[in-house]
Ligand code: HEC
């Protein structure tokens with residue numbers, strides 16, 4: 317059997333991207349376990365205004381509240397039909413964060429109000445958060461180049477000027 321080197325490295329790249337995309341999608345942000353892909357419906361319905369926030373970054377209680385308040389979602393109308401709400405809620409509940417630092421529902425059910433988030437971002441100054449290119453801490457992809465693929469690795473962080 318003939319094997320092409322290009323084919324092999326292509327497959328390896330695809331695998332690496334796949335792993336990156338699913339890093340934070342896991343239930344407990346444990347990077348060692350098997351990956352969990354994002355539900356296509358989630359990609360479809362929850363990424364028109366911001367990135368697909370990884371389910372593992374909020375506890376089930378927060379996702380439940382968010383999913384029951386979609387018509388009044390942080391000043392936006394993010395309402396969906398009942399069947400979609402049900403499908404997404406089930407998936408989010410099943411894949412919500414469960415480890416110790418995720419357990420407590422943050423204020424406003426915002427990832428950006430979690431204590432771990434504050435800790436991980438303690439080097440980011442108030443002025444930096446307010447830069448026009450950042451605008452909001454919720455705008456993860458301003459600094460995390462691969463955020464839309466679920467990759468928040470510190471090596472891929474670039475703070476815009
Ligand atoms: C119509 C636009 C829109 C859609 C669709 C939408 N959102 Fe949002 N979402 C927002 C806005 C606006 C914010 C606040 C962003 C900010 O503070 O900068 C937000 C914030 C959030 C946050 C909190 C981010 C933080 O600060 O940590 C979560 C979690 C979230 N959305 C989940 C979802 C989910 C789940 C869906 C799909 C069911 C969804 N959103 C669909 C507009 C939307």
Ligand code: HEC
Nearest residue numbers: 427436440450452453454455456458459468469470473475
């Ligand atoms: C203003 C730029 C900026 C924004 C916006 C931002 N981050 Fe970060 N993030 C950073 C910096 C800087 C670090 C620290 C990197 C380091 O430790 O060297 C970091 C670290 C992290 C880490 C830890 C990475 C690791 O490898 O330990 C996570 C997880 C993370 N951010 C998630 C998020 C999420 C989720 C959002 C959006 C809700 C977000 N960040 C928004 C700049 C940002």
